[in-house]
Amino acid sequence: MLSKLGVCSRSQAEKAVCEGRVTVDGRVVLDPERSADPERQRICLDGEAVSARERVYIVLNKPRGIVVSAADERGRDTVYALLSDAGLPWLGPVGRLDKASEGLLLLSNDSIWAAQLTDPRYHVDKTYHVQVDTIPDPAVMERMMEGVTDKGEHLSARRVSLLRTGEKNAWLEVVLDEGRNRHIRRLLEAQSIGVLRLIRVAIGELVLGELAKGQWRHLTVAEVASLRRY
Template identity: 80%
Template sequence: MLSKLGVCSRSQAEKAIREGRVQVDGRVVLDPERPADSERQRILLDGEPVAASKRVYIALNKPRGIVVSAADERGRDTVYDLLKDAGLPWLGPVGRLDKASEGLLLLSNDSVWAARLTEPKHHVDKTYHVQVDDIPDQALLDRLVEGVVEEGERLAARRATLLRHGEKNAWLEIVLDEGRNRHIRRLLAAHGIEVLRLLRVAIGSLVLGELPKGQWRHLSPDEVRLLGGDETR
């Protein structure tokens, strides 16, 4: 319930509850699975009444080397450092980009909307431009679509096309309709190809466009709806 209200993530809510920071009708609750009704019960977090936060949806151009995490045990810069002092409520990443990857990242406090975008059954296309240390031919591009089984997981691209190439490397456009951990890097590595740069340029109909690196913007109501949400909830 705390997560669905946009107050914090599920893991943050569970931690707060187990630490005794949540009260329901005047009593401390230590069980994260205990049912609660935000309309009929008075719920406090750190002594403050819990209410639904205004739904916020943003697009961020994540730079390479930035971690997608609220905190990093190794002290590395995170995407939340880019949002510091922006006056935004708590926001969770909608999907992930690893530290070495860059490009379009969505963040929101609408956990239901985020789940629709990330659940595999909804098959929201994600488009990447990938620089590789080879010049793939059409046969290899076809094999990327056919896929491989690596460590018990099937890895495949929905589409793979050659954008341009030089003498020693090339840029590919790879579209995924589901994302596993380091999906593209593992898929290409299975064919002996190393990724030099990986940039996510679109999620569904939403494109990165000219958003500067390290900057963010609010999604428009139409963009939220096109990605499968409803900003009026």
């Protein structure tokens, strides 16, 4: 119930409930799956009444070397350090980018909207520009679209095309309509190809554009709606 109100993440809400910090109409709730109606019931966290937060949607250009986590047990920099002085409410990442990856990252306190965008049933296109350590022939791209099986998972790309080549490496555009852990890296590793850079440049119709590395902006109403259509 707390995550749907935009107060915190689902895991943070479950932890608060299990610790006895949440009450509904004055009674402690210990079941994380219990539902409540914020329009008719008084929900409190640590004795303070909570209500639905204003929905906030932002896009961030994530730099390489930063983890997508509220806190890191190893003390590494997180994306939240880039938002710390912005006066924003709690926001959760919509999907993930690993530490070595960069580019377009969405964050929001609208958990339902976020869940729909990351649900594989909706097949939201995610576009990446990937620098690889070789000049791949067309067969490499065909195999990426046909897919491979790795650790019991079938991995494939919806589309792959060659963007440009250098003397010893090349850039590919890879479009996924689902996202598994290290999806593109594992697809390429299966063909003994290494990734030098991996940048997410678009989700659906939303493109990273000229947003500077480490900077963020609010989504427009039209951008939120365009992603909601999926």
